Amino acid sequence: MEKGVFVTGSNTGVGKTVIAGAIAAAIKAHGLDVGVMKPVASGAKEIDGSLVSEDVVYLKKIIDSTDDDDLVSPIRLKPPIAPTIAAVKSGVTIDIDKVWKAYEVLSNRHDFVVVEGIGGLMVPVDDTLFVADLVRKMDLPLVIVGSDYLGTINHTLLTVEYAKSRNIRIKGIIINMLKGDDGFVREIEKYSSVPILGTIPFKENVSVENCVYGDIVEDLRREINISKIMRK
Ligand SMILES: Nc1ncnc2c1ncn2[C@@H]1O[C@H](COP(=O)(O)OP(=O)(O)OP(=O)(O)O)[C@@H](O)[C@H]1O
Numbered sequence: 001m002e003k004g005v006f007v008t009g010s011n012t013g014v015g016k017t018v019i020a021g022a023i024a025a026a027i028k029a030h031g032l033d034v035g036v037m038k039p040v041a042s043g044a045k046e047i048d049g050s051l052v053s054e055d056v057v058y059l060k061k062i063i064d065s066t067d068d069d070d071l072v073s074p075i076r077l078k079p080p081i082a083p084t085i086a087a088v089k090s091g092v093t094i095d096i097d098k099v100w101k102a103y104e105v106l107s108n109r110h111d112f113v114v115v116e117g118i119g120g121l122m123v124p125v126d127d128t129l130f131v132a133d134l135v136r137k138m139d140l141p142l143v144i145v146g147s148d149y150l151g152t153i154n155h156t157l158l159t160v161e162y163a164k165s166r167n168i169r170i171k172g173i174i175i176n177m178l179k180g181d182d183g184f185v186r187e188i189e190k191y192s193s194v195p196i197l198g199t200i201p202f203k204e205n206v207s208v209e210n211c212v213y214g215d216i217v218e219d220l221r222r223e224i225n226i227s228k229i230m231r232k
C-alpha cells in the first residue's frame with residue numbers, strides 16, 4: 001500500500017482542498033488511520049494570536065483529525081499570495097526543516113497521509129525548492145486536480161509533463177467542479193498518458209470557506225476507485 005498521496009492542482013482554486021479532504025475521508029472509511037497535511041499555507045487569518053488556515057480547518061474537520069496545526073501546517077503565512085512573496089511581505093523566513101520534521105511525525109503516526117500542495121507544482125516554497133521538490137522528498141505519488149475553466153487543458157497537460165520530467169509518479173487526474181460538457185476532459189485524456197480517475201460535479205453544498213462538505217465524500221467514493229489511490 002502507498003504511505004500517502006500528494007494532491008496537486010493545475011492551478012490555484014481548482015479544488016485541491018475539497019478533493020484532498022474527500023480522498024482522506026474515503027480512505028478513512030476503509031478503516032485506515034489517516035492524516036492530512038498542508039505543508040505551507042498562505043492567506044491564514046489571525047485568530048486569538050495564532051494563524052489559522054481555512055484549508056487546514058477544512059481538511060482536519062472532514063476526518064476529525066486531532067493533530068496539532070503546527071504539524072498539519074507547519075508554515076502558515078498571512079498574505080493570501082504565493083508563499084515566498086508572502087514570507088517577504090510578512091518579514092518571516094520559511095524554515096523548510098519544519099515541513100520535513102512535521103511530515104515525518106505524521107507519516108509515522110498514521111497509516112496514510114494526504115498532503116495538499118500549494119498552487120501548482122512550480123510554485124516556489126523557498127529560495128531553492130519548488131512544490132515538486134516537496135513531492136520528491138516526501139516520495140509520494142501525485143493526484144492532479146483540474147477543473148472546468150478555459151485554460152485547463154493546457155495547465156493540466158503542462159502539470160503532467162513537468163511531473164514526468166521530475167520522475168514523479170502520477171496516480172491520475174481528477175476533474176473537479178464539472179459544470180456541463182466534458183469535451184475538455186476527453187482532450188486531456190487523449191493527450192496525457194495518465195488515467196482520468198474520475199470527475200466530480202460542481203456542488204452547491206460544498207464550501208471550504210464555510211467548512212461545509214455536503215455529500216462530497218459519497219460523490220468521490222461513487223465516482224473514483226479509491227483503491228487505485230491507496231494501492232501501490
Ligand atoms: N466540487 C465542488 N463544487 C462546488 N464548489 C467547489 C467544489 N470544489 C471546490 N469548490 C469551491 O471552489 C473553491 C476552491 O476550492 P479549493 O479551496 O478546494 O481549491 P484549492 O485548489 O484548494 O485552492 P488553493 O490553491 O487556494 O488551496 C472553494 O470555494 C471551494 O469551496
Ligand SMILES: [Mg+2]
Pocket residue numbers: 016017018055116
Ligand atoms: Mg486549498
